[in-house]
Amino acid sequence: MLELSWSGNTPDGAEAKGTIKIPELEAESEGDFEFEITVEEEDDSKRPIKEVVRTHLIPLLKEQFKKLGSDMVETHSKDVKIESSQLGPATPPRAVTPIEPAQIHTSTPPRSVTPNSDTVKSSSQTIVNTTNISEVVELQTSADQVYETLLDPGRVAAWTRSRPDIFRHIGSAFSLFEGNVTGTLLELVQNEKIVQTWRLKSWPEGHFSTVTIKFEQASDFTRVHITQEGVPIGEVDAVRRNWQSYYWNPIKSVFGFGALI
Structure with a gap:
């Protein structure tokens, strides 16, 4: 959600101010935005200026927001082109080049790898030995902001630096990094959990x-708990580097959600 403040004067010279809230601001919107206009201490004398905001300011905002998605994607897509060889190296692992020369801070205790006694058959009948991994990341922002950053197409375009295919609907497929990461959204609990x-x-x-991301709101930051089940053995290090280098480091860098350590 985006919130803007406005101020002005009524016809009789009295000061008036309020806010404009935009609950959904997505890169792929075609101008169908919802605006919630509020006026502090609203009464009959301030209703004319509220109408001015609605009829004059809102159309100007719509014109600017319609350009937001394409401008954001165009700006960030010029920075980095991520090749498939960088995202998911096959065994033996190869080094993955991080977007930023830094390491992400995770909480203690260290992240764990849990052996999985099961094997998985892919659609091609290949038997895949798998394991589970987990980690905890701390981001200096609220849980709702982290939730939006992982699902809003405009924000995803900014931190992936490419045009994503992602929709906030259970059962919808997503594709990131030009198809190098794909999946399906299985469960969404607003500001609390994403399963995919x-x-x-x-x-x-x-x-x-299967990735489960849970958000734990602390006093001035959010703990993000990530559990990933069914990671092919031999790909664990590559997957960890991908989460760090292509998710959390860019999110911190682009949105200022914490210092890169």
């Missing part, structure tokens, strides 16, 4: 892991 299938392009055909 997730795979790298280099994985055995038809094999998906």
Whole structure:
């Protein structure tokens, strides 16, 4: 959600001020934005200026917001082109070049790798031995901002530096980094949890892991708990580097959600 403040004067010279809230601001919107106009201490004398905001200021905002998605994607897509060889190296692992020369701060205890006794068959009948991984990341912002950053197409375009295919609907498929990361949204609990299938392009055909992301709101930051089930053995290091280098580091850098350590 985006919130703007405005101020002005009524016809009799009295000062008036308020806010304009835009609940959904997405890169792929075609101008169909919802605006909530409020006036502080609203009464009959201030209603004319509220109408001025509605009839004059709102159309100007619509024109600017219609350009937001394409401008954001164009700006950030010039910076980095991520090749498939950088995102998901096959065994033996190859080094992944991070977007920013930094490491992400995770909370203690260290992230764990949990052996999974099961094996998984992909659609091509290849038997995939898998394991589970987990980590905790701290971001200096609220839980609702992290939730929006992972789902809003405009924000995703900014931190992936490419045009994403992502829709905020359960059962919808998503594609990031020009198809190098794909999956399906399975569960959405606003500001609390995201569950999705997730795979790298280099994985055995038809094999998906399951990623659960939970948001824990602290006093002035948010703990993001990530659990990933069904990661192919031998891909664990590559997957960890991908989360750090292509998700959390860019999100911190683009939106200022914490210092890169």
